[in-house]
Amino acid sequence: MEVRMSKKKSQIQHDAIVGRFAARLRELRHTRGLTQSQLGQRAKITASYVGRLESGGAAPGIDLVRRLAEALGTSVHDLLPVDSAPDTEAVLRDRAKRLFDDLVSRADRETLLMLVPLLARLGESPTRRR
Structure with missing residues (x-):
């Protein structure tokens, strides 16, 4: 009998700005009346990835931040809060x-x-x- 030990996934510790970005992304999506799926379609990403971004479980690249800002009708600056x-x-x-x-x-x-x-x-x- 073979026993497999599963590896525990390590959690990436993102910088605090990722959490602020997540909250701002969720806030802007809600104010625009969009679902995660609708935002994902506009930004050309999956709804599940939008969910990961909004929960702070993923940190987007610069190009994706720009696409999300455009999809939400706002600026990159507005989407990326510098300080809490x-x-x-x-x-x-x-x-x-x-x-x-x-x-x-x-x-x-x-x-x-x-x-x-x-x-x-x-x-x-x-x-x-x-």
Whole structure:
């Protein structure tokens, strides 16, 4: 009887930027309303590889970062966060503005009809600081 010992796969320890890239990639894909499969088709990679990128299990090459940025309609700079910025109020405000501007620029009439009353309600919120 032959006994085979399986080798344990070693986990590659990526730099912290890979994790920040993964989070940013996932965030941008969600804001664009894309599935992993749709993003993969646009960037010419498999959906499972998009999943690995979003989980931080793979680090993309420069050419793939460019293709992903193009597929998401953003810049390489926006997709590659240099530092993990703290979620200060100013950072959150800037992120919200970018997401909002992108949403409004792509929104159809139905989306705008839902968005306007929501924004009005948020503006009336008693927890809103003045």
